[in-house]
Amino acid sequence: MMRAIIVLLVIGCLLFMIRVLLFKTGLIFVAKKWWRFIEDCLHVHQFFKVPEFNEGMQENQLYRKVYAYLNSLTSIEDSDFTNLFTGKKSNDIVLGLDPNQLIQDNFLGAPLSWANQDDSATARTLVLKLRKADRRRILRPYLQHIHAVSDELEQKKKRDLRLFVNLRNDRDGCCGRWRSVPFTHPSTFDTISMETDLKNRVKSDLESFLKAKHYYHRLGRVWKRSYLLYGPSGTGKSSFAAAMASFMSYDVYDVDLSRVADDADLKSLLLQTTSKSVILIEDLDRFLVEKPAAVSLSGVLNFMDGVLNSCCFEERVMVFTMNSKDHVDQALLRPGRIDVHIHFPLCDFSSFKTLASSYLGLKDHKLFPQVEEIFQNGSSLSPAEIGELMIANRNSPSRALKSVITALQTDGEGRGAANAGRRLDKSGSKKSTDADSGEHGGVFSRENTVKEFRKLYGLLTLKNSRKSQSFDLAAAENHS
Template sequence: MVKKWRRTISDFCHVYQFYKVPEFNENLQENHLYSKVYSYLNSLSSIENSDFTNLFTGKKSNEIILRLDRNQIISDEFLGARVCWINGEDDKDGSRSRNFVLKIRKADKRRILSLYLQHIHTVSEEIEQRNTELKLFMNIGIGIGSARWRSVSFNHPSTFENIAMEVDLKEKVKSDLESFLKGKQYYNRLGRVWKRSYLLYGTSGTGKSSFVAAMANFLDYDVYDIDLSKVVDDSDLKMLLLQTRRKSLILIEDLDRFLATKTATATVTVSGIMNFTDSILSSCVADERVMVFTVTGKELIDPAILRPGRVDVHIHFPLCDFTAFKTLASNYLGVKEHKLFSQVEGIFQNGASLSAAEIGELMIANRNSPTRALKYVINALQIDGDRRGNGRRLLLENGSRRSMSEEVGGDMSGPLCGGGGSPVVKEVRKLYGLLRIKSSRKSESYDVARD
């Protein structure tokens, strides 16, 4: 109460100037000054004196982070002058947007304003350098506010070192990404926007999503995952692009499935997707970005979407071969060499194959016994023709069930398991019974589109 009275008396005795820092500019693009002010204010010790402060857990289990709540005031001092910030919110036409309002005495404005804003910029830059955490952004439905993205921490463990892929192919992709990172002056000299686009195609379970995560970790880029079912129309898709940041990977998964099963509420057109990847707008706002599209097959995609300039690199994700299998065995089982490897290699050479996801599930279920895991993989590979689907499903069920039974005591007929008919075992059967054989590889893995 005393603090409020003191503030009221001070306001009565002085004349103030107010400066608003909105979250978005007049073009609905992110106002970078807003994010800098946000970082700066949340680093001030005076945030503890705010009337209402939010508490969050930090990266460490015992770390508590304070964040300023809406419509709260936080004070700061700079060069002997006292200023205040108000965390506000605008509501125009049913659309909400956040802002910060700087309250400064007119007598101090000319002396400190420019230096104070530069101080905020410097401190926020230092904070950003210390906080190198990547973010995964997801688009939300329209009408929830001007901000169309919500984010979570991006902590995906996939890297180019641990994904199952041909070594030569990985090196080609890494080289291509490195050239892109260093290519700003080159792209500017050519008069082209500094962006790169990739098409990842292959059946489910072949590692496309993990590869995207590895790309983001390699580039040290945030990920913007666009759910096209939540995009109202072509203009809305452009608006999402406007609100992305530099140094980001923009992802659209299962593009072919969306185009084949568009709902009545989703009116994004093929033309809209083409303009999203290659238009005047993307040329203006897509600088320093990587775009990635995933599909199960290229056959159902309009060739105009895939032309050079819109999609630069095509990467095929086939079913597992022996090289990928060895990577999986090393990652999942900690085995680099094994007496059964020669048998596995021979089966692969005869044309048999599984997806990386299927092999990975067998290895996870039998991770306590690498030999047993490899035997289950061998048996699954040996089942061929039409019988392979049903036989593999049964094999996966048995392999998973046996592994779990050994972990809890080795007896499936005990009270815990109920002779194999308990809900736990039924759920295991249901889980591993979902795995299916995927189509075999159809084309080369790496294809750089040329103008």
């Protein structure tokens, strides 16, 4: 009897020592791997692939959901290796899947594993491995569970927007063409100096678009809206596009046309965008004038029309920026392709005061009358130029204002002509005012505020109704 107790004690101690040894040396992971290998040999397994793209190179939504789900699993920490990223705050550490990483999961008592297959020759795929015996019991509920968890995660990180940029099409036929980084542009509608009424109208236009899903569908139209932001350099077009995305909580796809091989390539890029996104094409006029090679006008027109495919073009806002729309083909600007035109002028005295208030904290100053007089004489600068002078002299408001006055007198002479109602092109010839160009869909600019305000609220005369469908639409949305 005594002997048996001693043997039991020795065995107990031995087991305890082995356990300590396994954990202290990390051999436990090797043991677990062996155990898994033995289990694998004893069971028949089944594999399910979740590729990132379908045959038409459209994004497979399930891939995104599974990917988000796997990144949320605590077992990602037990993988042999995993990626570490900084989170939203600089001291946050976030774990992320590595290419070809293996992750274990467990659902309703059944062990499962996922492999993140990412070899550069083929598209990325997540591969689920589960026991054949468990398939009937768990596959469907497991996928539903993934849906539920990823939807919950999506809700939580609603504000974590991403900025996508397109890569060159070097790796033909391979993976996605977009790479993304967190979208953290600080611009908001509050930080942009712009006439308040104009800003509010753009905001309400965006709001009514967001709510108009059923309205668009009832009309048999794709739920998208296009905006043209045009005006001289440094007037806030790019900042405004960023503010629009933040306002709507949309991701941004910034299309670099110089990296697009041809029309088909542009189309495939569009197909790989996701819903709830702003698709931004900057300096479109410059591209079309200077670089007609890679992408043709009809390629751009198809792109603007959303390739006539509602399945992959819902809930998109397209934003185009241009310095001037004088030299672009009118087909680009017709309603439906561009629904809203927003003019970004050089500074006038009123926007100067807004800048002085936000950059220097000045509501009034003894130099203001002098500045006003210079603006009235036709001098102007871009908000970017004035903003830079104010930032550089922010410790001394008087010095800042003096430097703005000097810059207006030296560099800004004659540049304010557009703000006074007439615009000059580079060759000096007179161009029509922006109000005149209102016939191309809706134009939001200061010069035609009253006219466009009437359009926006459906008070347009019958005569104009054909040309301004976009605003009839906006009016109908407001009332639906």
